[in-house]
Amino acid sequence: MTIALYYSPGACSFAPHVVLREIGLAFELREFSTADRSNYSPEYLAINPKGRIPALLIDGFVLTENPAILAYLGRKYEAAGLYPFDASEDEARCLELLAWSSNTVHVAYAQILRPEWFVPSEQEYPPVQASGRGNFQQGLPEIDAHLARSRFAVGNRFTVVDPFWLVFFRWGVRQGYQMKELYPSYSRYVDTVCERPAVGRALEAEGISIWP
Numbered sequence: 542m543t544i545a546l547y548y549s550p551g552a553c554s555f556a557p558h559v560v561l562r563e564i565g566l567a568f569e570l571r572e573f574s575t576a577d578r579s580n581y582s583p584e585y586l587a588i589n590p591k592g593r594i595p596a597l598l599i600d601g602f603v604l605t606e607n608p609a610i611l612a613y614l615g616r617k618y619e620a621a622g623l624y625p626f627d628a629s630e631d632e633a634r635c636l637e638l639l640a641w642s643s644n645t646v647h648v649a650y651a652q653i654l655r656p657e658w659f660v661p662s663e664q665e666y667p668p669v670q671a672s673g674r675g676n677f678q679q680g681l682p683e684i685d686a687h688l689a690r691s692r693f694a695v696g697n698r699f700t701v702v703d704p705f706w707l708v709f710f711r712w713g714v715r716q717g718y719q720m721k722e723l724y725p726s727y728s729r730y731v732d733t734v735c736e737r738p739a740v741g742r743a744l745e746a747e748g749i750s751i752w753p
């Protein structure tokens with residue numbers, strides 16, 4: 542069975558990358574870097590016509606959209622314990638946080654990095670980016686407050702949501718935010734999550750780090 546993750550170093554594809562390693566699957570990493578726009582190459586568009594990263598290929602089945610990929614992996618490989626089946630409220634929370642992470646926090650960051658997706662003319666980029674920074678900086682304290690009450694995104698267990706939140710933390714560092722001072726609970730949680738061997742291996746494989 543061929544399992545492949547189409548990723549770009551440091552992109553949101555880092556979340557399913559960690560999940561694949563947590564599950565312990567043998568998989569191929571296929572790099573299509575957003576930095577050089579190879580995610581818009583004909584080769585990648587044949588996999589995902591939207592040109593967005595990530596895409597997951599499992600035995601001929603291609604899946605896109607991070608929340609779908611993360612929930613699918615968590616549910617399909619139930620034994621890894623990355624998806625809460627046992628308590629319906631936990632499962633609902635997991636889906637709620639995947640949706641919010643994708644449609645609110647991730648989109649805020651896209652406003653900063655890719656204003657051209659939101660407005661047609663370059664003159665309009667600065668206000669879109671400013672609004673993105675505002676929106677992103679609303680998401681980060683929400684995560685911090687959540688983690689002041691809860692060990693992981695969903696209660697006491699590491700789930701498919703957590704590697705997604707690790708991505709946002711790293712992006713906050715990249716934006717130059719004083720993450721440790723501003724978001725102490727989020728920072729402590731990231732230290733804990735980074736102790737997981739799967740996270741360390743994924744960082745190494747992508748050639749990235751949380752801190753510069």
Ligand SMILES: N[C@@H](CCC(=O)N[C@@H](CS)C(=O)NCC(=O)O)C(=O)O
Pocket residue numbers: 552553554575578580592593594595605606607608643651655
């Ligand atoms: N809704 C998509 C969004 C994916 C997305 O926008 N990914 C970024 C990387 S984090 C991307 O593909 N960017 C393309 C680019 O920057 O050209 C999802 O949840 O998977």
